[in-house]
């Protein structure tokens with residue numbers, strides 16, 4: 001049986017096709033989230049790679065902020081449930097999932113089989129989310145991907161202490177003007193996101209094993225700073241960004257069987 | 258489609274509790290306006306000020322918190338908030354205060370007009386923001402402020418010392434009002450008011466306790482509307498009668514197996530915090546569409562005052578939710594969760610209400626642990642529509658539902 005998961009986020013769209021709720025046949029990622037061509041591109045891509053058509057799918061589930069407006073999906077689930085399922089499929093021992101997305105940061109606590117026990121999300125503030133990193137990368141005029149690599153090679157981290165994205169932006173600009181090293185700034189920015197995320201994790205309880213999902217999982221600077229804050233190693237899969245889509249396909253499989 | 262439904266809605270039954278309660282809430286405003294028109298002094302009164310005092314004296318008062326909620330629910334929240342912000346009030350201040358201070362300036366809001374006050378009655382047993390808000394009303398409008406200070410209580414009981422401190426202020430407030438308005442306190446009338454207030458409160462608490470039935474005979478959002486009468490009119494005969502009708506209806510609903518929750522009740526939650534008035538429909542639909550009934554909330558419970566004499570009444574006002582310590586507050590909520598078989602807790606992190614939201618992070622964690630239920634919170638505001646995101650609310654509520662669903666499946 002084939003099932004399809006579609007994860008329509010705020011900045012990217014992801015799809016995954018599974019056989020029997022376990023074996024990943026194809027996955028895709030397209031830039032552009034809700035309200036763009038991203039979802040259609042991701043869908044075309046995944047079906048092409050899998051060599052299958054939409055009609056071949058026994059069930060299709062959507063997740064992410066665009067989940068309620070996805071015509072192809074017969075069901076939808078929150079990204080919380082889907083990230084939990086996707087993370088569990090990659091790392092069965094995982095009990096805590098940290099997902100830093102474009103719009104929000106979530107920490108999900110799991111019991112066995114990827115079942116969600118509880119979760120905690122950021123409050124209305126953008127600091128501590130992927131958006132904060134986007135803003136800071138543009139202040140430093142470097143690609144987003146470079147933030148993490150610069151952070152890990154920094155000898156020290158500059159203190160970025162403001163809890164507000166706008167304040168932190170001014171703080172970084174003045175540090176930059178004061179000649180603070182770019183790598184140290186990148187490390188400070190990553191540490192700031194990690195610090196806010198760690199507070200969420202601690203409120204929910206740090207239960208190992210911990211893994212990261214979502215796009216920010218690829219940022220080694222944030223990951224290393226979070227490991228230091230939590231005192232726990234963090235598992236990261238190269239597919240971390242696809243956990244939501246894979247989880248949605250697992251969800252569809254569970255509902256269809 | 259909603260238009261069509263509206264057209265086919267049967268006229269309200271004048272004997273129903275809903276109709277009676279709606280009439281009483283509306284009459285509180287029209288009575289105050291009529292008193293003003295007759296040239297009598299009218300007051301603005303804080304929701305947890307002892308309403309028995311103006312009621313016994315025969316003074317008409319309106320409740321700015323209630324007015325602000327009405328304005329916010331009808332879409333005027335942002336407009337009035339912006340007026341007071343332009344006057345220099347920070348948007349971190351309680352939105353009820355911002356709306357009320359704006360109204361005091363412009364004196365007109367079609368969403369809910371009230372007569373302008375000749376005095377203001379303030380009690381800080383729910384928060385201290387209230388003091389500055391009422392002080393400013395008093396200064397701006399150049400009218401007297403009558404203030405009762407009820408300190409935060411770190412203990413479980415109300416000490417004799419606190420009682421003496423509060424009681425003296427109650428009498429002082431009465432004497433000030435007598436001097437100000439020429440009205441006279443009557444013990445006989447007070448006993449009558451106490452009687453009605455007790456009847457109203459007993460019926461209200463018994464009605465809210467019908468949530469123990471599964472399914473609950475009512476939609477918890479009903480309580481948020483009916484509560485207006487508890488705030489503004491609990492010492493009135495009509496209120497006692499209407500609440501008794503409400504209790505009877507809920508008991509009847511249970512007997513007949515029907516409910517005002519117009520969906521299958523799949524999950525039962527407790528809601529924490531003041532309603533998000535500007536987004537009432539969105540927040541209630543987000544729950545109802547998923548079969549989640551908000552069966553209980555401390556907010557509704559808070560306005561049931563039962564006491565046997567004047568001293569006991571003073572004690573009751575020292576024990577309102579925001580005046581008591583975290584442990585006692587937690588225990589009251591745990592009891593509600595257990596009595597009403599609650600499966601999850603949804604916390605409104607209300608940007609307006611710092612005191613209430615401030616201690617909720619820890620309190621809700623303890624409640625979740627004690628009752629073994631998931632706890633989910635969302636950001637919002639009771640009256641400022643700019644502090645809420647529908648998509649973020651929806652994700653959190655869906656997440657909560659999915660946890661409750663998975664727990665049921667695993668059982």
Ligand code: SF4
Pocket residue numbers: 351352353354383384385386387531579609610611612613639
């Ligand atoms: S801050 Fe909270 S308790 Fe105080 S007036 Fe506003 S809503 Fe009421």
